[in-house]
Structure formats: C-alpha cells, structure tokens
Amino acid sequence: MSGTLTIGIFGPGKVGTAIARLAVAAGHRVEIAGSQRQESLQLLLDVLAPGAAQSRSVGTLAARSDLTILAVPFGRSVDLPYTSFSGRIIIDALNYWPAIDGVIAELDGIPQGTSEVIAARNPAARWVKSLNHLGYHDMDEHARPSSDPTRRAIAVASDDSDAKRFVSKFIDSVGFDPVDAGSLADGIHLQTGTAVFGRELSKAEFERMLVRPVSAAEPARRADAAA
Amino acid sequence: MQLGVYSFGSLARDPDSGRVATSAQATRNLLEAVKLADDVGLEYFGIGEHHTREMPASAAATILAGAATITRRIRLGSSVTVLSTEDPVRVFQQFATVDSLSNGRAEITAGRGSSIESFPLFGYNLQDYERLYEEKLDLLLTINREDPVTWMGTVRAGLDEAVIVPRPDSGHLAIWLGTGGNPQSSMRAGRLGLPVAYGIIGGIPARFAALTDLYRRSANASGFSNEHTRVSVGTPGFVGDDGPATRDAWWQEWFDTMASLGQIRGFPPPSRNSFDRDTSPGGALFVGSPEEIADRIIELHSHLGHMRHFLQMDFGTLPQRDFLRSIELLGTEVKPLVEAELGAEPAVVPA
Numbered sequence A: 001m002s003g004t005l006t007i008g009i010f011g012p013g014k015v016g017t018a019i020a021r022l023a024v025a026a027g028h029r030v031e032i033a034g035s036q037r038q039e040s041l042q043l044l045l046d047v048l049a050p051g052a053a054q055s056r057s058v059g060t061l062a063a064r065s066d067l068t069i070l071a072v073p074f075g076r077s078v079d080l081p082y083t084s085f086s087g088r089i090i091i092d093a094l095n096y097w098p099a100i101d102g103v104i105a106e107l108d109g110i111p112q113g114t115s116e117v118i119a120a121r122n123p124a125a126r127w128v129k130s131l132n133h134l135g136y137h138d139m140d141e142h143a144r145p146s147s148d149p150t151r152r153a154i155a156v157a158s159d160d161s162d163a164k165r166f167v168s169k170f171i172d173s174v175g176f177d178p179v180d181a182g183s184l185a186d187g188i189h190l191q192t193g194t195a196v197f198g199r200e201l202s203k204a205e206f207e208r209m210l211v212r213p214v215s216a217a218e219p220a221r222r223a224d225a226a227a
Numbered sequence B: 001m002q003l004g005v006y007s008f009g010s011l012a013r014d015p016d017s018g019r020v021a022t023s024a025q026a027t028r029n030l031l032e033a034v035k036l037a038d039d040v041g042l043e044y045f046g047i048g049e050h051h052t053r054e055m056p057a058s059a060a061a062t063i064l065a066g067a068a069t070i071t072r073r074i075r076l077g078s079s080v081t082v083l084s085t086e087d088p089v090r091v092f093q094q095f096a097t098v099d100s101l102s103n104g105r106a107e108i109t110a111g112r113g114s115s116i117e118s119f120p121l122f123g124y125n126l127q128d129y130e131r132l133y134e135e136k137l138d139l140l141l142t143i144n145r146e147d148p149v150t151w152m153g154t155v156r157a158g159l160d161e162a163v164i165v166p167r168p169d170s171g172h173l174a175i176w177l178g179t180g181g182n183p184q185s186s187m188r189a190g191r192l193g194l195p196v197a198y199g200i201i202g203g204i205p206a207r208f209a210a211l212t213d214l215y216r217r218s219a220n221a222s223g224f225s226n227e228h229t230r231v232s233v234g235t236p237g238f239v240g241d242d243g244p245a246t247r248d249a250w251w252q253e254w255f256d257t258m259a260s261l262g263q264i265r266g267f268p269p270p271s272r273n274s275f276d277r278d279t280s281p282g283g284a285l286f287v288g289s290p291e292e293i294a295d296r297i298i299e300l301h302s303h304l305g306h307m308r309h310f311l312q313m314d315f316g317t318l319p320q321r322d323f324l325r326s327i328e329l330l331g332t333e334v335k336p337l338v339e340a341e342l343g344a345e346p347a348v349v350p351a
C-alpha cells in the first residue's frame, strides 16, 4: 500500500480501540471520535490506543480520512451525519444483534443485509462491509505479518471495486488476509449467525465457507462433534 | 487476594439417572453451595441475574437473604444486578435487608447486563439503555449516600426527603460497577470512585490491564487515590484434583452452555482447540488442578492488581457434587497457595 493512510474511527469502544491499535501499529495516522467530552476521550486514547488522536466529530473524520470506520452500536447509527459521507470510503463494521441491540423494527425480517440498509442512508458514499465478523479479542491476538502461515482472514464486501481494493490493502497492512466477499448485498453472509461469523478462519477456509454458506443456526449437537 | 464463586443457577443433572434438577431445586442447590463456600473459607459468593430455563437465578437478593442466615463470614453479592431494569429504591432496600441479616456482608454489583432478557420481561425499551443505566446508577448511589433521599430524574418519579430503610449499620453498602470491557464503563467507575468488577469470559485477561489502568487514572483524575480503587475479576473456572481430567470433564458443560447461548446470539459453538487454548496459562477459562489455578490467579494479579477473583463453575448440567467439590478445592487448596504468595485481603471493601 502506498504508505501511510489516515484512518478515522467513529466509536471509541471495544472494537474501535482494537482497530485503532492495529492501525497505529501498522504505521497509519489514526483519529477517533466519540460522543463523550474531549478531556476523557484523550485519557481513553492515551491508555487504550496510544498514538491515536482525537477528532471532533464523525463528519470531521469522514472529511479528513482516507478510510472511515463506523464502530458504534447499531442502534446509534440512525442519526449520523450521512451527507458528509458522500464520495468517501466508509467501512461499516456494525452488527445488528437482536440479543444485544433489541429488535429494531426497520431490520426485523427484511431480506436485505444490514449494510444495504445503512448504505441506503447515503448511496453516494463508497460503502464497504468489513471488520464486523471477528471479535475484538481476536483482532488483538491474531494480527500477523503477511509471511505468517497462521494468518487469519477478514472479509471485504463492496459494490465499489476500487474501494474494495483499497480496504483490502488496509486489512493486509494491519495483519490479516483480506477475502473478497462479493458485493455489499453479499455482505449478508458475514452477519451474526452465519457460518463465518466469529470463527477463526484462514483465507482458504473462509473462501470455502463463503462458496457454500452453511447456517450456524444448527451447530454440532455434542461437544465431540465440534472437537 | 479474596477468592470466591459466582453463579446464575444451573440445572444439575443426577449423574446416575441423568435427570436434571428443577429450577426450584437449582435454587436450593445454590444455597448449599454458598454454605459450603463459607465453610471452606471463601470470601465471596455472587449470584447473577438471568431469566432463562438453564440459568434460573433471577432473584439474587432473595437467595442471598437465605444464605445470610446460614453463613458467618462470606460476603454476599449480586453479580450482576441488571440495574437498568430495576427500581434502584427496591434494589437498595433488598440488599440493605441482606446486609442487616448478614451483619454487614452484602454487596451490590451494578451492571448493564450482557443479555437483554430483563428488558421485555419488565417492560423496558432497550433503546433507552444508556439513560436508564446512567440515571439509575446515580439514584442508587444517592440512596447509599444520603438519608433521607432527595432525587430528580426522568426514568422514575422523583424523591423528596424519602425515607429508604433499612440503613446498613456501617452507613452504606458496598456498590461495585460491573463491566465486560467497554472502556466507558471503566472510566465511569473511576470517575465515581467505585470499585470495579470485570467479567472476563474470553480473550487474554492480562490485556484488561489497559482497562484497569484507565480505571485507576480516571479515579485519580477525579481526586480518588489508588488506595481507594478496587478491582475484582470474575471468570469461568473449575477446580478438580487432576488438571487434564478436569478439563476433559468440564469441556462438555462449557460446550453445552456456549452452544445454546450461541444459537440465541448468533455466534458459533466453541471448538475444543479454542477451549484448550483458553484453559492454558494466559487464557480466560480457569479450569484445572488447584496448583494450576493458584498459579494462574497469581500471574493475572501481577497484571491487574485485583483484590478478588471469583469463578463461575456450574455451566451446563454440572452435577451438584462436582460443583461442591470444586468449591471445596478452591477454599482448601487454591486459597492457601494464593495467600502464601499474595497474602490475605481484608474483608472490607471501602465504599
């Protein structure tokens, strides 16, 4: 990748700070915005993501960053300043998780993926679904240099092939193998409850499972079957 | 270092007939477990709040009130009270009652809860999550601090010089803030000068050092010294006589619970590989022999400086006798090893 990028992260929570640590370690410039008072955000970043700078708002982030990553709870994503995302590459890392977010009427029982719903809020943004299916612990523990055979995969889905390439290089730079997961609509195969969600998979394993998506709704019954 | 146990209740199976306990029997089983924990010198027993068939302990204070009258030294707490869907006035009254019955041994751990079962059950809207928690925590702390209580907010009727009794003999209840790793919660605990309880069920627990650091620095920034801060840690765990045999036996219980939870929440069942990694030194599952568990608690203490470590043992349909044996080993074998290294921790939790 052509060197250092400016990465904007909205949501200084568990996953937002984990991505920030990865990006700082990879040499990128990182800025984070949250909803809290500036002084406490600075303390949070000093401790949890040293090297990341605070930014005033998600709008500022989108304007300044090569890549902006949304990492707030799904329910919070409704009233973001979506117009400021036009023409910008935005990674949707959010999961709709009824057991945690509660049932959101807009999403209940719809055939589309959640990323399509979010993208429809501003179709002029360059939407990419990525970084949603791996737990933040795994991001912290499993980043590896590209030569490492035990590297894990992170999927990238988008309708914008340039944006997809760009994000794939970013994923590679922070220690994971990017996997092309198709269009933004195909991103539905990366959501909670799918076969790949929350799994530690190599690139080859990941690609195999995407070709033949199996529902995780029917897990092995007995422990020995999963061993 | 204080050692203890926490539980959400479980439907123990009879190892001979295979029949599982009723939820009423599960409640009585818990009382037996608390009694034994006290007898073997453990310092803490926490009862969580779940509303599922598999984990039926929904009314912690009621169980703890029963435990208060049959135990002598062990501290009795909630782990956690899902404060957002409770009335803080009632929570205070119930735990102050446990405190009275136990001569000052009650504690509350107020959390947001990792599951949302209690929201529809008690008629709350999950979209109000933040506001409910923020305001109710404020009210609970106000009741603990003031007598009579005057309070205004939006999530329930205000209070004007309200008498809220009984009052704890010591003047106040120990109230912890419970969190699973969201940074804002650590900062909130620090800012409020509250002790903080981390529930760590995955990943590498030593990594929580960044959060305990954030907690202590937030406390310092609000004028609380490090002596005032307290960190406790709850993890899954189980103690058996032989390490490998214990892990093999407990794996099935862990798998059953996580697989059925995963089905509801949309994550995959655990693999034996990940279980083996998580039960190795540095992992989040404290399952093994007394020596292994003691070593791992001591090791984690060097990272987090916690003053209490408590284990959730009764996953799946773990037979009651195995649950009791693990509690016994934690008290009689793990505790002396840990204390030899770290010393005993005074019973008092400053509020």
Ligand SMILES: NC(=O)c1ccc[n+]([C@@H]2O[C@H](COP(=O)([O-])OP(=O)(O)OC[C@H]3O[C@@H](n4cnc5c(N)ncnc54)[C@H](OP(=O)(O)O)[C@@H]3O)[C@@H](O)[C@H]2O)c1
Pocket: A010, A011, A012, A013, A014, A015, A016, A033, A034, A035, A036, A070, A071, A072, A073, A074, A076, A093, A094, A095, A096, A097, A131, A132, A133, A134, A135, A136, A137, B130, B181, B182, B183, B184
């Ligand atoms: N946890 C994971 O392992 C993981 C992995 C991949 C994807 N995700 C997804 O990423 C998103 C964030 O997850 P997370 O686990 O990082 O959550 P989290 O720790 O709760 O962090 C969310 C952050 O968003 C900010 N925020 C803004 N408005 C908020 C509100 N009304 N309520 C709560 N927080 C608010 C908070 O910072 P302020 O206090 O500054 O507002 C908070 O730090 C979710 O959609 C989740 O599904 C999570």
